[in-house]
Amino acid sequence: MTIPEPETGGVRVDASDAQTFVTSLLVAHGLSTENAETVARGLVQADLRGVESHGINRIPSYLARVRNGVLDPKAEPTLAQITPVVAQVDGHNGFGFLAAARGIDAAVEMARTFGIGMVSIKHSNHFGMSAWIVRRATDAGMMSLVFTNSSPALPVWGGKSQLMGVSPIACGAPGGHDSKPFILDMAPSIAARGKIYKALRRGEKIPTDWALDSEGKPTDQPAEALKGVMLPMGGPKGSALAIMMDVFSGVLSGSAFAGGVTGPYDMSKPGDVGHFLVAVKPDLFMSLDEFRERMDVLYQRVVGSDKMHGVERIYFPGEIEHLTEEQRLKDGIQYVQDEIDALNAEAERVNVAKIRTM
Structure with a gap:
């Protein structure tokens, strides 16, 4: 493992131009400018961090769902306070980014006053890369847990049909005085479906080893993999983690669960996705300064561990993505021409300016 090197080839786009382009597309489809900027920021942040599967190339499928009437671009999430430290957000079938932003901000504010805040979110949609929500909490100085459920793609261990989602498990904590935040964002499958x-x-x-085709055989063809099932990491362990996401995000919230979530590429009905967010004040049991010092110790012990053969460097969770972001902020985000063409086709459809390339 090495520090990301400058990328070659493809088409490059400056992050600010990507943000402007996506915002204009979303506004043209009925979102307010503020809400469009929130969605665009989450998508561009994924591309900056190297999580292209959850970046701006999701836009065509999101907009197709808007045009098919199964995602409401004008929906505004509403919040109900259940207890002083618990709230629920109803996404009203709007963009998941908006429901998640409202939820994590509420959790952070509760944590500022009471030390912890928990938000359950119902009737939402895909919210992109979980790490952008974790980062919203760490930027506010909070630890966090971010759960969601998703459309069926994994079998339960021992089964062969799609039942559980490839639902990410994410969490984070502010960094130390000399170390970056801890940010974990992982799927319970060997690879994310995106x-x-x-x-x-x-x-x-x-x-x-990522997926099986419809006949239950390993495949290296993505089209065949999408007809079959993803494979859980660690066998029954990954399967159990996917079920856990369904319990906390779907069963608890009142949203769809047990295979009932509609995916972002399905135009048949609303997603009805559920999320579960927690924010925790890091200085509950010690001073913030001591917490940061302890995080520095943890970071140094992790990255300074004895290396296995062939490993040049050990990274803290989230560090590779941070380094990738630094590189792409400087050099631009790389896309292939087909991806740019698909985005520009959306621009032509609503008569907005095409994406600007470097």
Whole structure:
């Protein structure tokens, strides 16, 4: 593992131009400027961090759902305070980014006063990369947990049909005085399903241990993988984690669960996704200064561990993504031409300016 090197080839887009382009597309489809900027920021942040499967290339599918009437671009999330430290957000079938932003901000404010805040979110949609929500909390000086459920793509262990979602588990904590925040964002599958869609868009093959085709056989073809099932990491462990996401995000919230969530590429009905967010004040049991000092110690012990053969550097969770973001803020975000063409086709449809390339 090495520090990300400058990328070559493809089409480059400055992050600010990507933000402007996506915002204009969303406004043209009925979102307020403020809400469009929130959605665009989450998508661009994914591309900056190297999580292209959850970046601006999600826009065509989101807009198709808007045009098909199964995602309400004008919906505003509403919040109900349940207890002093618990609230629920109703996404009203709007963009998941908006429901999640409202939820994590509420959790952070409760944590400022009471030390902890918990928000359950119902009737939402796909909210992109979970790390942008974790980062919204760490930027506010809070630890956080971010759960969601998603459309069925994984079998339960021992089964062969799609039942559980590839639902990310994410959490974070502010960094120390000399270290970056701890940010974990991982799927319970060997790979995120969005990576298969990305490979399909780019005409690439996938590793044969990512998924099974419709006959239950390993495949390196993304189209065949999407007809079959993703494989959970660690066998029954990954399967159990996916069920856990459904319990906390779907069952608890009152949203869809047990295979009932509609995916972002399905135009048949609303998503009815559920989320579960927690914010925790890091200086509950010690001073903030001591907490940061302890985080520095943890960071140094992790990255300074003895390395296995062939490893040049050990990274703290979220560090590679941070380094990638620094590189892409300087050099631009790289896309393939087909991805740019698909985005520009959306621009032509609503008569907004095409994406500006470097």
